[in-house]
Amino acid sequence: MGITERREREKEDVRRKILDAAHDLFEAHGYENVTMRAVADAIEYSPTTIYHHFASKDALVEAVCFADFEQLSATMNQGPLPAHPVERIRALGRGYAAFGIANPNHYRFMFMTEGDWKNHANQEGAPPAQSYAVLRDAVMEAMDQGFFRKDDVDLVSQVLWSGIHGVVALVITFKPRQFPQVPPRPGLVEASIEATLNGLLVDPKEAVR
Amino acid sequence: MGITERREREKEDVRRKILDAAHDLFEAHGYENVTMRAVADAIEYSPTTIYHHFASKDALVEAVCFADFEQLSATMNQGPLPAHPVERIRALGRGYAAFGIANPNHYRFMFMTEGDWKNHANQEGAPPAQSYAVLRDAVMEAMDQGFFRKDDVDLVSQVLWSGIHGVVALVITFKPRQFPQVPPRPGLVEASIEATLNGLLVDPKEAVR
């Protein structure tokens, strides 16, 4: 019965169109400034149609967000990750920061906005939990292999995560000219990663700086 | 002429009432969820009255925000700050984090939201620039006295700031149960400060951890 299949495919097409249009509009203007009517205009459907595919604006934003998490995962995992756990952490940090700075509006929603959806985000296998697990594994290896001092793995993972998150969050919140007194220094991402790693390493001379 | 003075005082009273009510409502519900009508209700005036004291909701939020910055300054400067520059950085970080975690909704607006007002925030003497200057001075001293490796003072200040900002931002964005896989570890603030300091110190053995 290919007919119902075509119907489903068409329905899925509309859903995709909505998601894509919403994704672009959110990134361009920030999700708070994008109206359902604007999304509807972009795909040349009536606003009501969106509500047949998504329960609410929040649900639409959440769906876009989950797609973003998969893109983040892809960005961070692209190319072979270094086998050396410390090098791997460096690479993960750089990829994470690059994604956030390149997609500030999505990053803002993913990591800087409250939302009930985050209740589902920490389930094992969900993209956010998955990305965290990649970092955590690297930290555990770094401890096992004697690069990091032995410590609470989650605590250290969170120190690393919050460090790089802080850089991204500040840079995308304060436009260069809005930084107190001085714009964000070029190399802030690198400097933050190196300082934090340096503080965690057993043998800091390994840090390049 | 005491009459116009009384008039001015009364007007100032209303302005204060608006600011206070807005402050409390913003902290309780987040500024996006607080309507002008709700603020008006709280002070038992009509919504229009607010517009005689503040040009717009944005202007009101900005005014509340500037008051918050002064409170942050006060929180960070309360008690005599340690003379030892590294100890001082530690104390500043703790105070900063304590303020952010205790006032998440205000912190969110101060450091996690875009706004044109931030264009005025980096002027010398403005509270945000002032707070940054306190940190920067401590960093410079730490370098001059040989505790930190000599480096770009602003770069290092921003590494420290972004590190502690990342912790606060994550903790107030992800409610404990929403953290990927695990809740934020107790002691995350301390661990982050120590790791970053440790990474910047010439002689890391000074770090306690």
Added chain:
DNA sequence: TCTTGATACTTAACGTCGTTCATAATTGAA
């Protein structure tokens, strides 16, 4: 004393938002 003019405030409304309701169009199945 009566008027004037400024000040502080309110009521009513506008346009836009997210959302919903009632309805129309399409189409496979009977």
Added chain:
DNA sequence: TTCAATTATGAACGACGTTAAGTATCAAGA
């Protein structure tokens, strides 16, 4: 051809930020 389900729509609702027009109050000048 008729029926039922699916998918879309136009019009409307209530709440929002904001504004226009008007009222109440009262010190100051005639």
